[in-house]
Amino acid sequence: MNKKSILSDKILIENYQKGDKKMISLLVEKWHIPFCKLAFWIVKDADIAKDVAQESWTIILKKLPTLKESEKFKSWAISIVNRKAIDFIRAKNREHLKLEKLYFESEKAALISEKIEDNSLHKKLLKSIEKLSTEHQMVVRLFYKESYSLKEISDILKISVGTTKSRLFHARERLKTILKDINYER
Incomplete structure (x- = not known):
């Protein structure tokens, strides 16, 4: 995590x-677009993502004076945006939605670092990630x-570090199996 970013948030919040x-306008200016992007990743609609981010800001600004x-x-606010976006999805499709059907945003996912051999492998990997459960996709x-x-992820998702490690391990294992099934072994 970027120390300057933490310090900057800390100073903005403490001064507020x-x-x-x-200081609020500076905080909103810094975080509104990342919150919209996170919400979009979950709800898959730009207008709804903006609404989710706005509703999240309402909660954040209400509770910010008492943030200890x-x-x-960062992790506190992202967890609020995450919960609001998931609440929207649940409310929209309460009977039909299963969290496993949330799709990973393929265009923006850069899961494999600089070692992706070709576009075909990248597409196979993104398709494989879409087959994971939502919990595994998020981790x-x-x-x-x-x-x-791992600690930050556990804070954001409100799960233990052990659960975070386990989900990451199982996601990797599942990806290995999926990739092996499509004849790709590294």
Whole structure:
């Protein structure tokens, strides 16, 4: 995690809590687009993602004056956006939705670092990730694409570090099996 980013959030929040209301606009300016992107990844609709981000800001701004650990703002706020987006999906399709049907945003997923041999392998990998459960997709995305630590992922998803490790392990194992089944072995 970027220390400058944490320090910056910490300073903005602490100054806001001390009465400097201008700090909110700086915080919103910094985080609104990342929150919209996260919501879009879950709801798959840009307008709805903006609404989810806005509703999340309402909650964040309401609770921000009492936030005790300002350096944890990022994971705290992302968990709120994540829950709001999932709540929207559940409300929209309460009877028909299974979280396993949420699709991984293929165009923006950069799971394999610089060692992707060709576009075909990349497409196979993205298709394989889509076959994972939502829980596994989320852990894989946060770990590989967003570069969060296991601890940060556990904070965001409100699960233990052990559960995070387990989900990441099982996601990798499942990906190995899927890729082996499509005749790709590394």
